[in-house]
Amino acid sequence: xxxxxxxxxxxxxxxxxxxxxxxxxxxxxxxxxxxxxxxxxxxxxxxxxxxxxxxxxxxxxxxxxxxxxxxxxxxxxxxxxxxxxxxxxxxxxxxxxxxxxxxxxxxxxxxxxxxxxxxxxxxxxxxxxxxxxxxxxxxxxxxxxxxxxxxxxxxxxxxxxxxxxxxxxxxxxxxxxxxxxxxxxxxxxxxxxxxxxxxxxxxxxxxxxxxxxxxxxxxxxxxxxxxxxxxxxxxxxxxxxxxxxxxxxxxxxxxxxxxxxxxxxxxxxxxxxxxxxxxxxxxxxxxxxxxxxxxxxxxxxxxxxxxxxxxxxxxxx
Amino acid sequence: xxxxxxxxxxxxxxxxxxxxxxxxxxxxxxxxxxxxxxxxxxxxxxxxxxxxxxxxxxxxxxxxxxxxxxxxxxxxxxxxxxxxxxxxxxxxxxxxxxxxxxxxxxxxxxxxxxxxxxxxxxxxxxxxxxxxxxxxxxxxxxxxxxxxxxxxxxxxxxxxxxxxxxxxxxxxxxxxxxxxxxxxxxxxxxxxxxxxxxxxxxxxxxxxxxxxxxxxxxxxxxxxxxxxxxxxxxxxxxxxxxxxxxxxxxxxxxxxxxxxxxxxxxxxxxxxxxxxxxxxxxxxxxxxxxxxxxxxxxxxxxxxxxxxxxxxxxxxx
Amino acid sequence: xxxxxxxxxxxxxxxxxxxxxxxxxxxxxxxxxxxxxxxxxxxxxxxxxxxxxxxxxxxxxxxxxxxxxxxxxxxxxxxxxxxxxxxxxxxxxxxxxxxxxxxxxxxxxxxxxxxxxxxxxxxxxxxxxxxxxxxxxxxxxxxxxxxxxxxxxxxxxxxxxxxxxxxxxxxxxxxxxxxxxxxxxxxxxxxxxxxxxxxxxxxxxxxxxxxxxxxxxxxxxxxxxxxxxxxxxxxxxxxxxxxxxxxxxxxxxxxxxxxxxxxxxxxxxxxxxxxxxxxxxxxxxxxxxxxxxxxxxxxxxxxxxxxxxxxxxxxxx
Numbered sequence: 001x002x003x004x005x006x007x008x009x010x011x012x013x014x015x016x017x018x019x020x021x022x023x024x025x026x027x028x029x030x031x032x033x034x035x036x037x038x039x040x041x042x043x044x045x046x047x048x049x050x051x052x053x054x055x056x057x058x059x060x061x062x063x064x065x066x067x068x069x070x071x072x073x074x075x076x077x078x079x080x081x082x083x084x085x086x087x088x089x090x091x092x093x094x095x096x097x098x099x100x101x102x103x104x105x106x107x108x109x110x111x112x113x114x115x116x117x118x119x120x121x122x123x124x125x126x127x128x129x130x131x132x133x134x135x136x137x138x139x140x141x142x143x144x145x146x147x148x149x150x151x152x153x154x155x156x157x158x159x160x161x162x163x164x165x166x167x168x169x170x171x172x173x174x175x176x177x178x179x180x181x182x183x184x185x186x187x188x189x190x191x192x193x194x195x196x197x198x199x200x201x202x203x204x205x206x207x208x209x210x211x212x213x214x215x216x217x218x219x220x221x222x223x224x225x226x227x228x229x230x231x232x233x234x235x236x237x238x239x240x241x242x243x244x245x246x247x248x249x250x251x252x253x254x255x256x257x258x259x260x261x262x263x264x265x266x267x268x269x270x271x272x273x274x275x276x277x278x279x280x281x282x283x284x285x286x287x288x289x290x291x292x293x294x295x296x297x298x299x300x301x302x303x304x305x306x307x308x309x310x311x312x313x314x315x316x317x
Numbered sequence: 318x319x320x321x322x323x324x325x326x327x328x329x330x331x332x333x334x335x336x337x338x339x340x341x342x343x344x345x346x347x348x349x350x351x352x353x354x355x356x357x358x359x360x361x362x363x364x365x366x367x368x369x370x371x372x373x374x375x376x377x378x379x380x381x382x383x384x385x386x387x388x389x390x391x392x393x394x395x396x397x398x399x400x401x402x403x404x405x406x407x408x409x410x411x412x413x414x415x416x417x418x419x420x421x422x423x424x425x426x427x428x429x430x431x432x433x434x435x436x437x438x439x440x441x442x443x444x445x446x447x448x449x450x451x452x453x454x455x456x457x458x459x460x461x462x463x464x465x466x467x468x469x470x471x472x473x474x475x476x477x478x479x480x481x482x483x484x485x486x487x488x489x490x491x492x493x494x495x496x497x498x499x500x501x502x503x504x505x506x507x508x509x510x511x512x513x514x515x516x517x518x519x520x521x522x523x524x525x526x527x528x529x530x531x532x533x534x535x536x537x538x539x540x541x542x543x544x545x546x547x548x549x550x551x552x553x554x555x556x557x558x559x560x561x562x563x564x565x566x567x568x569x570x571x572x573x574x575x576x577x578x579x580x581x582x583x584x585x586x587x588x589x590x591x592x593x594x595x596x597x598x599x600x601x602x603x604x605x606x607x608x609x610x611x612x613x614x615x616x617x618x619x620x621x622x623x624x625x626x627x628x629x630x631x632x633x634x
Numbered sequence: 635x636x637x638x639x640x641x642x643x644x645x646x647x648x649x650x651x652x653x654x655x656x657x658x659x660x661x662x663x664x665x666x667x668x669x670x671x672x673x674x675x676x677x678x679x680x681x682x683x684x685x686x687x688x689x690x691x692x693x694x695x696x697x698x699x700x701x702x703x704x705x706x707x708x709x710x711x712x713x714x715x716x717x718x719x720x721x722x723x724x725x726x727x728x729x730x731x732x733x734x735x736x737x738x739x740x741x742x743x744x745x746x747x748x749x750x751x752x753x754x755x756x757x758x759x760x761x762x763x764x765x766x767x768x769x770x771x772x773x774x775x776x777x778x779x780x781x782x783x784x785x786x787x788x789x790x791x792x793x794x795x796x797x798x799x800x801x802x803x804x805x806x807x808x809x810x811x812x813x814x815x816x817x818x819x820x821x822x823x824x825x826x827x828x829x830x831x832x833x834x835x836x837x838x839x840x841x842x843x844x845x846x847x848x849x850x851x852x853x854x855x856x857x858x859x860x861x862x863x864x865x866x867x868x869x870x871x872x873x874x875x876x877x878x879x880x881x882x883x884x885x886x887x888x889x890x891x892x893x894x895x896x897x898x899x900x901x902x903x904x905x906x907x908x909x910x911x912x913x914x915x916x917x918x919x920x921x922x923x924x925x926x927x928x929x930x931x932x933x934x935x936x937x938x939x940x941x942x943x944x945x946x947x948x949x950x951x
Binding site: 027028046048049051052053055056059060177275276277278279280281285288289295296299300303 | 355385417
């Protein structure tokens, strides 16, 4: 495994889940693999779960870890090519990336969509430069369009709680005060379909995701109808993906909040969210604090997903 | 030991001091205890000594350590219950705490008094949520009302330097430009009384601390009289605790600064302060640089106090 | 080895280079030396390479590492003596330094020239206080006037690529939008002369460095003439050192940028820069991306230089 950016990089999903199960029950079994190896985590954006769980995963594997917050203690980075660097950005990413690569064995990168230029976001300009120039295996810690470690943790969590072999999963848009990227819903959709689940996506008109990403899922604009018979409800906000309104918030309709009444329509569904979550916008206090809320075990499984992937990469070094 | 927030949590003080002495002389003897265990330190406020000494203590015990500065690199946290989260705070502490707990074995928390709401401070709202929701043993790295790791380090330092079995300790208020919490003087008072020392507290009128906290200590409003015969002078500023002026600075009387003339009234007393200290407000350059100043050994003992407590918790896991 | 601030501290250069070669090929051979030892790195200024490479070096040697960004998460420090501390600075460096020293075995410090007071910069006021008060061996992570770990990495890189025993090295000033310190060119000049290379320094009039530092080097104001026959071109910006214009930018002449035409004058020279570098100000995209650009291996050797020095210090503890 030379990179982990998408569901395709994960390889055979059944096998990956078996490896994850082994890691979960034997977290300290593979410390010889990580000895004298360094995991560098580079954050262009904020992080709680990813920051902590990936560090934990790497340490469980016996690695050294270094966390670097770009624009906090390090130099500001120029990302555009060919410019005369006379601004406040002291260093070009074309130097910074291979340098960072030279100090580690695996490099994790978080770089969100900026919503300034759709093509730049969709083309994963930052992430691709890390792949091209770091000389080291790259793990996405959430890129402009994907969040695969989250989706793998989600998948592990569903596997642990599902009551049928092909559960009905509903991914529901929900309101949020700010414009959020599509990375999490993109990865969730791809991983659920790849896992062979029955996936329904529900959202207001205008919030359609990339059709390539949602291929294999049902799209249902009526949230109530979507929730009928659901075994898992995965709530998430995202901003518009289409060219016309890319990165815009065209609705904050509070009727889409996941509350007790909505959950009553389901097959006693589990509630999931990747966190951080806006309470009483995305989901009511009641639902997130209910017995069927999986948000904490889901977050705890972030260590398992990260460790599974880092272990695979270490084995291939 | 499941938590360490107050002097009561420390258990038998004599025994604790023996354990501290062992830790001080055998800092690397217990690394098997911490192997594959993670210490997470969460800072809502600035820190130098606590940050470094607690990391050092955990590493001495063979633990992995992760430091998280809230509001620096992580998401801003909502702490109030029931609100519609449409502000700049991306995550509720009700999710963040159990998530953090799921990534570690022991969790340390620094959360100062905010002086916005007296009841909230006195009730230790943040700290209590960590205890309730993290699912892990919690160590106070200074809470709204207590700083027990500091007081234990102070106690260790006094034990190392005392010339009689029951030394006279004077804790003196001193002027400061800003409103400071009562956490340090509260803990110092409680620990000195618990250790059976002769404690006198001196401060201008209006700066009375919680009488429950100072029970067992003499209160003397005349600083000169208080200093007479002192073996140890512990200087510290704090703001008002009473309901009327809670968190306010009602005096910056520079006559209360600890200087050479004041120290001349004592029994050649040692000078102590928890640091950081404002020179030439709390204490004169002369006194803090004198031979009887213990501020550096006192800070060095922060490793010992932290390691003693972490070790006790590791043994009880 | 009790400190590493200048070329003199490095001792015999031939021997140091042999030690560096051993470290490069046996990075994990000396972990017994660092066991239970703590490397503390204190940053008053931004850092990418130094931050990562020094951490990596210390971890390679089996040490625990702690990174502290002053003014980010720690208290703001007062550096002036004798003041009444009633400003926003909570702690005096006279306390902070010995406290930091008490929590580690080796202390690394980055503190750039401030350009507020020339004497203060030239006298290395901050660094000298660390030496005087920390009680621990001090490694400069770039001080006001020197950057020895960079120069040692530069030297290692030249040794690895030189085609003759006494290559011609040209250090060339180049334009930059901001006023930069003289630490890097100072150390480079001293180390190149100490290594017995043929060093030419070229810059516009008015950018003369300290003559004590450049003793043994040729000064050539005509950049084209300087480049003739060069085996290595080391580009760097610096601001004025002389008393009249100390810390000022008196020229941003873009004719001094190192481009293909300039490099064509050389003996097919290697291009070097310590990074971060301003592309298309200091050097053209073409040159820095050319096959003879050594900027990345040079940065990678920062681990080697740091590890060589830390190892020497560990052996002397």
